[in-house]
Amino acid sequence: MIRFEHVSKCFVTPARGSVWAVRDLDLACVGGEFTCVLGPSGCGKTTLLRVAAGLAAPTQGRVFVNGNAVAGVPENVGMVSQEGALLPWRKVLENVALGLEIAGLRAPQRKARALAAIRRVGLPAEVARSLPHELSGGMRQRVALARALCAAPRVLLMDEPFASVDEPTRHHLQAELLELWAADRQTILFVTHSIEEAVFLADRIVVMTFGRTVAEIAVDLPRPRDRFSEAFVGLLLAVRRAFADPRDHELDLDLA
Amino acid sequence: MKIALGAVVPAAILLAWHFASRGSAVVPSIGSVVNVLIHPFRDPPDLDATPLADGALASILRVACGFSLAALTAVPIGLLVGRCRAAMEMLSPTMAAAMVISPIAWIPVAIIIFGLTSPATALYGEEAWRHGLLDQLRFAIVAVIWMGAFFPIALNTAAGAAAVREAHIEAARMLGAGRRQVLSKVVLPSAGPAIMTGLRVGGGIAWRVIIAAEIFPGTRGGLGYMITTAHEQASYEYAFASIIVIGAIGLTLDGLLRLGAVRVGRWQPKER
Numbered sequence: 025m026i027r028f029e030h031v032s033k034c035f036v037t038p039a040r041g042s043v044w045a046v047r048d049l050d051l052a053c054v055g056g057e058f059t060c061v062l063g064p065s066g067c068g069k070t071t072l073l074r075v076a077a078g079l080a081a082p083t084q085g086r087v088f089v090n091g092n093a094v095a096g097v098p099e100n101v102g103m104v105s106q107e108g109a110l111l112p113w114r115k116v117l118e119n120v121a122l123g124l125e126i127a128g129l130r131a132p133q134r135k136a137r138a139l140a141a142i143r144r145v146g147l148p149a150e151v152a153r154s155l156p157h158e159l160s161g162g163m164r165q166r167v168a169l170a171r172a173l174c175a176a177p178r179v180l181l182m183d184e185p186f187a188s189v190d191e192p193t194r195h196h197l198q199a200e201l202l203e204l205w206a207a208d209r210q211t212i213l214f215v216t217h218s219i220e221e222a223v224f225l226a227d228r229i230v231v232m233t234f235g236r237t238v239a240e241i242a243v244d245l246p247r248p249r250d251r252f253s254e255a256f257v258g259l260l261l262a263v264r265r266a267f268a269d270p271r272d273h274e275l276d277l278d279l280a
Numbered sequence: 281m282k283i284a285l286g287a288v289v290p291a292a293i294l295l296a297w298h299f300a301s302r303g304s305a306v307v308p309s310i311g312s313v314v315n316v317l318i319h320p321f322r323d324p325p326d327l328d329a330t331p332l333a334d335g336a337l338a339s340i341l342r343v344a345c346g347f348s349l350a351a352l353t354a355v356p357i358g359l360l361v362g363r364c365r366a367a368m369e370m371l372s373p374t375m376a377a378a379m380v381i382s383p384i385a386w387i388p389v390a391i392i393i394f395g396l397t398s399p400a401t402a403l404y405g406e407e408a409w410r411h412g413l414l415d416q417l418r419f420a421i422v423a424v425i426w427m428g429a430f431f432p433i434a435l436n437t438a439a440g441a442a443a444v445r446e447a448h449i450e451a452a453r454m455l456g457a458g459r460r461q462v463l464s465k466v467v468l469p470s471a472g473p474a475i476m477t478g479l480r481v482g483g484g485i486a487w488r489v490i491i492a493a494e495i496f497p498g499t500r501g502g503l504g505y506m507i508t509t510a511h512e513q514a515s516y517e518y519a520f521a522s523i524i525v526i527g528a529i530g531l532t533l534d535g536l537l538r539l540g541a542v543r544v545g546r547w548q549p550k551e552r
Contacts, residue, residue, distance in 0.1 A: 077450075097454055102454065103450075105447060109451040111452075111469070114469075122451075122455050122465070123456060126452070127456060157547075157549040171455070175455065
């Protein structure tokens with residue numbers, strides 16, 4: 025469903041010259057798989073997601089989503105960013121229905137589908153009339169998820185969507201995401217810097233540093249996963265060992 | 281309490297005016313000015329000018345035309361400058377320089393370009409003078425108002441369009457939006473409050489400019505014309521009445537634009 029073939033992405037910055045955010049990366053996510061890309065800040069994981077979303081063109085290599093080479097924003101792909109990127113002048117209902125509005129659906133159909141999506145992510149229908157700034161961080165992320173799910177995408181790209189919410193809310197959101205994914209079985213590529221989040225959510229964890237994948241770890245734990253179980257903690261430590269690198273990756277990115 | 285405080289300065293001005301007008305040949309009495317204001321459709325007996333209401337209508341029409349043209353041209357150009365780097369590099373120095381030139385300075389230039397032409401001269405030629413208001417809508421005056429309102433609207437629009445968050449544009453693109461939909465569903469609403477600020481500033485300048493622009497040769501009506509004529513013919517009550525009407529219309533215009541700004545920007549969170 026998502027395949028990266030020798031993908032590299034280089035940025036040219038005035039201060040640092042050419043910076044390779046992703047370097048010769050190969051990765052394949054099969055249909056219905058939940059893959060977490062785990063890495064420190066600046067390791068290139070967000071860039072990888074943006075390349076898959078068609079928001080950034082790879083400098084080298086190719087990306088395929090749903091079997092088609094990515095050139096521009098691909099169809100049937102939803103995205104949820106860290107900040108949600110809700111349009112602040114639109115009410116929640118209008119935000120969730122935006123994709124349907126763009127697709128040209130009539131207002132009554134839009135409203136019905138958007139309300140259903142709002143309920144699906146665990147929000148009460150009354151929230152539909154609120155503006156994004158009137159909601160808590162966790163609710164905003166739920167709305168962003170509802171907006172992405174409203175168009176029923178086959179691939180969901182998620183860029184640290186729960187990074188800005190408190191821990192209990194994050195745990196709730198993770199469990200709810202897994203419930204939604206269990207029902208729809210989209211292919212999910214989920215970027216995070218939290219090892220615990222990756223172990224809790226993923227079928228497979230791809231560890232990235234310096235723009236490259238350094239480890240791929242299958243997570244065979246049954247769901248729902250118990251964060252305090254011996255197997256969970258053992259896997260957490262195994263991933264931490266693969267991940268551990270005391271250096272500041274962001275500053276150490278190679279200058280080409 | 282708020283209203284009472286706000287009334288202190290006008291009351292002081294009225295009092296000063298009252299004392300200044302006593303025995304003065306130049307300063308009209310409050311009563312004579314009120315008399316002009318409550319009879320806006322009466323022909324001024326000792327003045328070569330149209331009634332006050334006609335003058336106000338002529339000024340409003342000129343401003344409406346110039347301001348509408350400015351809004352219609354400045355918003356698209358501002359959006360282009362705000363969203364396109366090449367357009368910004370090409371146009372913003374000129375716009376910034378033109379912004380600081382008083383619109384009144386353009387009156388001679390406007391006269392050179394447009395002469396005494398008006399919609400009436402374009403439609404009816406030598407019979408134009410028969411079509412009062414249409415003839416008074418001189419292109420040169422409209423052009424000067426346009427110059428006054430255009431730059432604040434364009435620069436504010438450009439600033440608003442440049443400040444649109446890339447994350448919002450990308451969110452819309454991920455939901456399938458093309459260029460037009462990004463413009464209509466993200467850029468325009470996001471820049472809306474800045475555009476409204478530009479319209480408010482531009483509207484204020486347009487209304488101030490009209491008074492000076494109505495000294496334009498061949499002008500026969502308008503509040504600016506009435507002030508000049510009243511001064512020349514020593515009918516000062518008409519000059520004072522015109523000033524009051526200018527203030528009242530300016531306040532109304534600003535109030536309407538402020539209402540529009542509040543409506544467009546009501547999604548913005550307010551701190552308490």
